[in-house]
Amino acid sequence: MSENYQVVIVGGGTAGITVAARLRELENPPRIALIEPSEKHYYQPIWTLVGAGVFPKEISVRNEADYIPDGVDWIKDKVTSFDPEKNLVVTSDGKTIGYDALVVCPGIQLNWSAIPGLAETIGSNGVCSNYGFERSEYTWEVLRNLKGGRAIFTQPNTPVKCGGAPQKIMYLAADYLRLHGHLDDTDIQFMSPGTVVFGVPEFERTLKKVIARYGITFNTRHELVEVRGEQKKAIIRVRNEQDEIIDDKEYPFDMMHVVPPQSAPEFIKESPLANAEGWVDVNQETLQHNRFPNVFSLGDASSTPNAKTGAAVRKQAPVVVDHLMQVLQQGEIKDRQVYKGYSSCPLVTGFGRLILAEFDYDNRPMPSFPFDTTRERYSMYALKLYVLPQLYWNGMLRGRA
Ligand SMILES: Cc1cc2nc3c(=O)[nH]c(=O)nc-3n(C[C@H](O)[C@H](O)[C@H](O)COP(=O)(O)OP(=O)(O)OC[C@H]3O[C@@H](n4cnc5c(N)ncnc54)[C@H](O)[C@@H]3O)c2cc1C
Numbered sequence: 538m539s540e541n542y543q544v545v546i547v548g549g550g551t552a553g554i555t556v557a558a559r560l561r562e563l564e565n566p567p568r569i570a571l572i573e574p575s576e577k578h579y580y581q582p583i584w585t586l587v588g589a590g591v592f593p594k595e596i597s598v599r600n601e602a603d604y605i606p607d608g609v610d611w612i613k614d615k616v617t618s619f620d621p622e623k624n625l626v627v628t629s630d631g632k633t634i635g636y637d638a639l640v641v642c643p644g645i646q647l648n649w650s651a652i653p654g655l656a657e658t659i660g661s662n663g664v665c666s667n668y669g670f671e672r673s674e675y676t677w678e679v680l681r682n683l684k685g686g687r688a689i690f691t692q693p694n695t696p697v698k699c700g701g702a703p704q705k706i707m708y709l710a711a712d713y714l715r716l717h718g719h720l721d722d723t724d725i726q727f728m729s730p731g732t733v734v735f736g737v738p739e740f741e742r743t744l745k746k747v748i749a750r751y752g753i754t755f756n757t758r759h760e761l762v763e764v765r766g767e768q769k770k771a772i773i774r775v776r777n778e779q780d781e782i783i784d785d786k787e788y789p790f791d792m793m794h795v796v797p798p799q800s801a802p803e804f805i806k807e808s809p810l811a812n813a814e815g816w817v818d819v820n821q822e823t824l825q826h827n828r829f830p831n832v833f834s835l836g837d838a839s840s841t842p843n844a845k846t847g848a849a850v851r852k853q854a855p856v857v858v859d860h861l862m863q864v865l866q867q868g869e870i871k872d873r874q875v876y877k878g879y880s881s882c883p884l885v886t887g888f889g890r891l892i893l894a895e896f897d898y899d900n901r902p903m904p905s906f907p908f909d910t911t912r913e914r915y916s917m918y919a920l921k922l923y924v925l926p927q928l929y930w931n932g933m934l935r936g937r938a
Contacts, residue, residue: 549573558936658766685722
């Protein structure tokens with residue numbers, strides 16, 4: 538064995554850095570290794586605004602090194618497998634690292650190849666996506682060149698990170714077209730395999746008004762199943778209420794924003810830590826693994842059925858840190874904290890308008906502000922543009938928010 542740590546963290550994205558920083562803030566911090574292959578750290582929520590031309594993509598990226606907390610050993614490598622019976626992880630260069638407690642947070646996997654034709658054409662032929670640092674700029678290029686025709690926005694039939702992101706860019710695009718006099722000439726279509734606009738009725742009511750205001754056609758039980766990039770055609774599978782396929786319809790488009798199908802990362806799916814769907818199998822309240830008590834998971838890779846967001850990580854991280862320290866110090870969780878499934882989705886509905894949707898596992902609203910957040914507000918738009926990024930870089934990632 539090459540090395541042993543009290544705590545090993547797999548993944549240095551939103552969740553990994555937040556947990557590492559919180560652990561280092563403790564009076565007697567444990568000895569920590571963080572395994573993360575990327576030199577760069579991304580604030581992904583801003584990609585929605587990059588796609589709408591509000592910010593350049595560079596605003597979303599910083600050096601990972603600047604956010605690894607002092608005292609934490611950064612192992613710049615990928616984890617390839619786990620041996621939780623022996624408390625070991627193995628990295629791609631063959632290193633074996635031992636732990637007393639493990640935190641697993643490598644994020645979600647984007648499956649571009651799951652839709653025939655998508656991987657070949659994404660980034661060209663008007664097919665764009667905000668799901669990626671390099672990709673989001675092309676969304677803006679396509680949007681600013683759109684002078685009418687058809688714009689399609691898709692949502693896949695899988696869990697996604699930020700369930701609102703497939704819609705947010707559509708509302709921004711519609712508002713951009715309105716401001717430039719092209720809205721009436723553009724047929725905007727949303728393709729959702731689901732049955733509702735948004736899972737929380739209080740926010741869905743407002744979103745339905747927004748959809749009507751922009752003249753958007755919101756198609757439910759409609760799923761993108763193929764892209765013919767050079768012909769600029771999308772094949773959309775339509776199902777009935779019994780979930781039977783009733784048609785594969787061809788839609789020509791001028792712009793198509795695609796959110797790719799997503800899943801747990803392959804190395805998690807294949808590991809003893811996974812549940813039947815491939816996610817890290819944890820208790821949804823304690824975030825402790827259901828079979829290995831010294832293993833915890835949070836963020837997009839965990840099995841908790843909340844909306845996968847950075848906002849959720851913010852509420853999960855203190856629970857993980859508290860329980861992990863109890864397991865290290867007392868061998869078990871004696872004082873139980875509960876993560877209630879809090880997530881937040883800042884639904885941008887236009888330039889200068891936003892609905893801040895905050896809710897729990899049962900889709901009950903959990904507002905942080907003492908006013909009606911189901912209304913579109915400029916103040917919440919300003920929060921997303923100017924306050925939340927500061928809170929992220931200077932608060933959350935420093936273990937302070
Ligand atoms: C377009 C878009 C808009 C969004 N909007 C919002 C929003 O408005 N509000 C909000 O709260 N959230 C939003 N999100 C979601 C948010 O960014 C994620 O939910 C959050 O980053 C999840 O944190 P994480 O640590 O689980 O994953 P990530 O932050 O993705 O980090 C995972 C890390 O694990 C590393 N990793 C991967 N494989 C391995 C491996 N084998 N070994 C070691 N490390 C590995 C990766 O390099 C990465 O650094 C948005 C996301 C997108 C794409």
